[in-house]
Amino acid sequence: MSKVRVGTTSLGGCFGCHMSFLDMDERIVGLMEHVEFTRSPINDIKHCEPCDIGLIEGALCNADNVHVLKEFRENCKIIIAVGACAINGGVPAMRNHFSLQECLEEAFLDEIGVDNPHIPNNKELPLLLSKVHPIHEVVKVDYYLPGCPPPADAFVKVLTDLLEGKEPSLPKEMLHYD
Amino acid sequence: MNQQHSDHLLHLLHAHQRQHHFISDQAMIDIASRLKLPRAQVEAVTEFYSFFSRKPRGRFDILFSNCTSCGDAVLMQELCDRLGIKAGETRHDGVVSITDTSCIGMCDHGVSALINDRPLHSIDSNKISQIAALVEAEKPLDAWPTEWFEIDNHIQRTDLLLSTPFEAGSALKVMRDESIDETLEKIRYSDLRGRGGAGFSTAQKWKFCRETEEETRYVICNADEGEPGTFKDRLLLTSHANTVFEGMAVCARIINAKQGYIYLRAEYRYLLDSLEATLAARRKDGLLGNAILGIEGFDFDIAIVVGAGAYICGEESALIESLEEKCGNPRIRPPFPVISGYLGKPTVVNNVETLAAAAGIVLHGERWFRGAGTWQSRGTKILSISGDCCKAGIYEYPFGVTINDILNDCGAERTQAVQIGGPSGTLIDASHFDHCIAFEDLATGGSFMIFDDSRDLLQVIRNFTHFFAHESCGFCTPCRVGTTLMKNGMDKVCSGHGTAHDLDELKSTAALVSRRSHCGLGITAPNPIRDGLKNFPELFEQRLLHQKMEPEFNLDASLEEARQLTQRDDAEAHL
Incomplete structure (x- = not known):
């Protein structure tokens, strides 16, 4: 039987969710018997191919995030929003209390020790969205895996459920963080 | 007995707000130390109630109703434009501020607004220009046309309660010649049920309270008529205040309460003087105070506490919290107020209309009341x-x-x-x-x-979702977050950007909010959406986009600010 294809990405995130994913340690060996990774920072493949499951970490902060997210949605049968940033905007969304202008001026003009103060405008750089958004505001999200980051056990549970053809669900203990 | 209530936190804040048009940090410190309350509590209360503001508001502070019956966003905008001001802001010269507010109970008077706590009704374009001119000239309200502020009761149909004349003290005199148990039995046989909507048996509530072992008990009249489209308590408090007070006294006699409170919504502050005058007359006539009608041990008085613009305070336990000078967050029930209410003492909270009906029943007997209505709903509404x-x-x-x-x-x-x-x-x-x-x-x-x-109708439903999102007290997450999600969902559908996916999301959010919320506000907040989807599904479907998913916001527009800051307009600078 062919393997289930999984893609992963981190949009405006810290890769903490990916690190937590890898925290499943040796269980990844068993997992790899059933899945293969398409686009993922783990294998450094840059573009998505049609696949079964997309794990999205991070919030939507800039135009590139939107392109990547749309590419995932077009290619994945199931999209899972992973972690606080993808689900709620998380830490990146803290800038939503300020205008984009205030943020850029603080970082590139007013900060002490800034050399050659100007707001970067190179065409290589993706433009920032005026506000940071959770991913479900732009694409349909099928499942949510909460946590900052979600524990490795939660990744294992959700992926195992999907591999077994069940609706993924997390027991209450896995949703308690204190 | 009621003098101490000039010192109620809400009243001190009201007084300060009226005089200075805002509550400064220093004012909060002063009020906190005067009342020996924690500063955090004063600050929380100031923030909680929408009639208090920490930023200066105008000398003419206009609160424009946004109700579907007594509000009009277009007219409000017209007034804003004429006065050169944005809704929610105060003009730089401090003369005027305009904000929208939840229903002010003037739905039978056309478009209405509160100007410095006084209701002004029948607003149309013509009146808007006159209002703007009067504000610009800074004419005091007393010099405005008096008919603008005259409130008509618009009584169109009367029955038992409104057509039977009531003489102050008449019910209490009947009661004097009966035992307390006899009076309570009369209420019980009448099958009177609470008029606020929930319909709990009034006699049962009073009996529970009476049977508690505490020494001190309270009776509270819930005059926080905040449900949009409701203004019947306005009439009762205007023309039948004596009946209502008498109902409170009857209740007090039965449950042995010495103190009663009327929690009056701030939108009805203009009724305060006449209510106080009626109370004073009753004191003079021996119908309030010590040994009422010469009955040994029947000591009872009533104080009025004015709310500050919070729909949630119509919920009885939130009302009690507010009476206790706190934010109006509903309590966990049980214990119900009849066991542990105001200051932890057994408390009866009844709707204005219920108390008026109780007075009528004591005076005219249970048959007078039972004769009307259905067998499960006796009397009139x-x-x-x-x-x-x-x-x-x-x-x-x-x-x-x-x-x-x-x-x-x-x-x-x-x-x-x-x-x-x-x-x-x-x-x-x-x-x-x-x-x-x-x-x-x-x-x-x-x-x-x-x-x-x-x-x-979708705009009507959208208006209601905005109402609940604004009025959610924020105490529990399903309601605080859920009401805003439903508001956003309806905004999206109404603006023509909704998809079938959004309707699914609305349905599941509505079910969750209704099932998981802490109090009645959250439990009922999804009703307009659920009823709309059930009874008018075609209206929603007509407005949908026939595609899988449409982003919640305009992607390209959200890059505009960055385009301006970087002066870019290349292909990559668009979405």
Whole structure:
């Protein structure tokens, strides 16, 4: 039987969710018997191919995030929003209390020790969205895996459920963080 | 007895707000130390109630109703434009500020607003220009045309309660010659049920309270009539205040309470002077105070506490919290107020209309009351009818009257839908017009809003979701977050960007909010959406985009700020 294809990405995130994913340690060996990774920072493949499951970490902060997210949605049968940033905007969304202008001026003009103060405008750089958004505001999200980051056990549970053809669900203990 | 209540936190904040047009940090510190309350509590209360502001508001502070019956966003914008001001802001010269506010209970008077706590009604374009001129000239309100502020009761139909004259003290005199148990039995046989909407047996509530072992008990009249479209308590407090006070005294005699409170919504502050005068007259006549009517041990007085613009305070435990000078967050029930209410003491909280009916029952006997209505809903119900009809106003009907009969009486034509019991009630379509007003069929606290076929019903539902998002107290997450999600969802559908996916999301959010919320506000907040989807599904579907998913916001527009800051306009700078 062919393997289930999984893609992963981190949009405006810290890769903490990916690190937590890898925290499943040796269980990844068993997992790899059933899945293969398409686009993922783990294998450094840059573009998505049609696949079964997309794990999205991070919030939507800039135009590139939107392109990547749309590419995932077009290619994945199931999209899972992973972690606080993808689900709620998380830490990146803290800038939503300020205008984009205030943020850029603080970082590139007013900060002490800034050399050659100007707001970067190179065409290589993706433009920032005026506000940071959770991913479900732009694409349909099928499942949510909460946590900052979600524990490795939660990744294992959700992926195992999907591999077994069940609706993924997390027991209450896995949703308690204190 | 009631003098101490000039020192109520809400009253001190009201006084300060009126004088200085805002509550400064220093004011909060001073008030906190004067009342020996934690500063954090004073600050929290100031933030909680929408009639208090920490930023200066105008010397003419205009609160424009956003209710579907007594509000109009277009007229508010017109006034804003004329005065050169944005809604929610105070003009730089400090003369005027305009904000929208939840229903102010003037639904039978056309478009209305509160100007420095005084209701001004029948606003149209012509009046807007006059108002703007008066504000610009800084004419004091007393110099404005007095008829602008005259409130008519618009009584269109009377029955038991409103047609029977009531003499102050008459019910108490009847009671004097009966034992307390006899009076309570009379209330019980009358089958009087609470008029706020929930319909709990009044005699049962009083009996529970009476049977507690505490020494101190309280009776509270809930005059926080906040449900949009309701204004029947306004009438009762204007023209039948003595009946209401008498009902409180009857209750006090039965449960042995020494102190009663009326929690009056801030929107009805203009009634305060006349209510205080009625109370003073009753004290003078020996109907309040010590040994009422010479009955040994029957000591009772009533104080009025004025709320500050919070719909949630109509919920009895939130009302009690507010009375205790706190934010109006509902308590966990049980224990119910009859066991542990105001200051932890057994407390009866009754609707204005319930108390008035109780006084009538004591005076005229239970048969007078039982004779009207259905076998599960005895007596009459006062309805506040507003919206698309010829004769908006107060209608008292025996329970069991059908919607069709009501619509005929008030001259409603081409009626598309009726909202029974306000946004938290039921939205019905024409196929339900043969149903009747009764606890066992369509229950209502009094609100009856009519929408004819010229109305965009989705906008009405959207208005209601905005109302709940604004009025959620924020205490529990399902309601705080859920009401905002439902608001955003309706905004999206109404703006023509909704998809079938959004309707699914709305349905599941509505179910979650209703199931998981802490109090009645959250439990009923999804009703307009759920009823809308159930009774008017085609209206939603017509407005949908036929695609899988549409982003919640305009992606390209959200890059505009960055495009300007970087002066880019290349292909990559667009989405």
